[in-house]
Amino acid sequence: MNPALISRRQALGILGLSAASASSLFAAEKAPQRILLRSSWQTINIGDIAHTPGVLRLISEYLPETEVTLWPSKVDNGVDELLLANFPKLKIVKNKQDLATAFDECDFLLHGSGASLVAEKDVRRWSKETGKPYGIYGITFPPKKSHQTTALSDDQVASAVEVLNGAAFVFFRDSHSLAFAKEKGAQAPIMQFGPDGAFACNLRDDAKAEAFLKKHDLESGKFLCCIPRLRYTPSWVYKKSAVDPAKHARNEEMKEHDHAPLREAIIQVVKQTDMKVLVCPEDQTQMQIGKEMIVDKLPADVRERVVWRPNYWLTGEAVSVYTNSAGLFGNEMHSPIMCIGHGVPAVVCRWAEQTTKGYMWDDIGLSEWLFNMDDQASIDRLAPTVVEIAKDPAAAKRKAVAAQHRVEKIQAETMAILGRELAKT
Template sequence: MTPASISRRQALGILGLSALGASRLFAAESKPKRILLRSSWQTINIGDIAHTPGVLRLISEYLPETEVTLWPSKVDNGVDELLMANFPQLRIIKDKKQLSAAFDDCDFLLHGSGASLVAENDVRRWAKETGKPYGIYGITFPPKKSHQTTASSEKELASAVEMLNGARFVYFRDSRSLAFAKEKGAHAPIMQFGPDGAFACDLRDDAKADAFLKKHDLETGKFLCCIPRLRYTPSWIYKKTDVEPDKHARNEEMKEHDHAPLRQAIIDVVTKTDMKVLVCPEDQTQMQIGKEMLVDKLPAAVRKRVVWRPNYWLTGEAVSVYIRSAGLFGNEMHSPIMCIGHGVPAVVCRWAEQTTKGYMWDDIGLSDWLFDMDDPASVAKIAPTVLNIAQHPAAAKEKAVAAQHRVEAIQAETMAVLGRELAKT
């Protein structure tokens, strides 16, 4: 019996539910309940990909009689095939006619995890045109720059709060977002911390992962993963647009500062343990960053035990690699989320330019694995913490699994709430 299965059963027990009971909240209905899932924001980042299959997995496990239609922003780059292979009953909207039919047929709209109320206008449209209920699942609030006090930002916040207040429930993926929403007047019937949907992502591509690990002589449990990131994603690279001067200048100013601690962690792990390090990407811009800021700056002797992945991958292969590792560290968020979702140790480094999402590590009991790149005292602890994970993998694993169980208990509660709301439709 796996730790995850124990946790899920315990979580249901805490709620006074059985798996069967949870799924029968509305099973007696002659017509299955139908959810319109507004999610899938982009495909250039494996974390953004992971939101959708995570929520789909939870719905399929806790509310299996429910039918789900996905209303995506993007499912290109093979992501639609990936989703259909894992969720063959899923419907994916591809045109206006299908969307119109979904508005007629679906009972409830669920806004998926994201950096904000990403599809606010679409939620508003659903509420106006159908009068049917909706819920919001695992978001950060507000957007990055909404703490500004300009008239336009206050108007935007008021608009978003209006939509929060119309929801049957709102789950925030970090408690600071929850506090800020309340401060701004949000008062939906249920407003709580609720994990990012990506925690539940279980996409796998074991064949590709095994081939990659074999090619680079990476043994299960004998390597750590490291993910680089600049302060601002240089989206102009993949969008093929003009460089954004202010963001580029900030990236250049801080890139050495933000990667030096990761390099030191790599050096310590390689020289003081028998583990290797895999430098890999979370989005399509990070392969070159990893080479420039991490691999190429390492001492030659260290580089021999460091593997650099030069090409992007999809979420399934990444997850299959992560679960074979001893842990992950770096400047990203969703790869750590997916690691903890599988009980794999993961260190998060964050900075002021990001949203408050990183603070979810406080919410799930991993404060010791959250670091502030703008705080010198915090930065100084990164390399020692990563080395400790490498030197004491069993203890690190135990800590990660404890966080995984916290997440799964809350996931069970959120799905019970969703089930009850569906039963009312």
């Protein structure tokens, strides 16, 4: 018999398959690929919340047949309900049995965006126990830190590089991290700039946002948002733990220095335009900081056009407010990321104590909106830049949208790479 001429029926006979079992075989061959997404680091910061829905949105849009199981660190404070409402097919690991099932069923582990290789131990565990591939999506790989922070030891760096080298791909959310990783010997098959997952976060809560804006007489397109931040997040406040004396001392030393430029920007916006300003938080510790260091220190006539948000919010409401604003400025990173993801102008202020994540603004063409709070010349440019956004919101919008399109192009490239790696499994 000529093998080239073998019929489908003959093939089934040789394999000992019935038509029904053949259908099952072919269906099994077309089973969707399954990703185990290691993400969701905490819920006290709307930026950390945003990482996960951002990556889930990209997967759902570019790889719609792919099934995703989330392996979170935390999805409390109603975040699990928020994720399931937006991604109803999502599975969430809640216990050891769920994790064992995920390890068995999933084809690929994707480490989500974060301040570092956050879940290094878990990636090692996945690789050791399953032998299946993994990839890293949109992380900072921090070099030696400054001031009172603990530097990464050579052993810690080498350990992380070992995990990076075992990945199918590594996307760094800023080019400084990519350069540092290469310097330290990282050589995964694919290593390139890949935007933080939060750029794609599309969670919305328009009803809450509309009620908040109406209550405070904030008209769409007629206000800017301002976010305060201390040099170090005072995590002891929400953890109810002992105060870190070195970090607290540094915060106290620099808090006036770091917020005076924001106040000056607000004063100039109020004096030179008809815009209002909303002082709002990115994490649970920032409401009081905003009141103490910004609102209470403003001149009375300026304060009349400034709204202070006294309570924390979740990502959906925040995004819905940001997209109604004319732009955002302040000492945080992920609210600006979410703004640019929606084409909303956003200014980032950074300092030495932070990782290199802020430099992603250089990578997406927004160098003019990145400010070094440790450099007086840079600080001096802040208020005029914010006023310029307030005076010509249309031009600022065009600049933001151009950056958004750069990000979206790279997101498409990263998803194509993920798709090719999944096809190999």
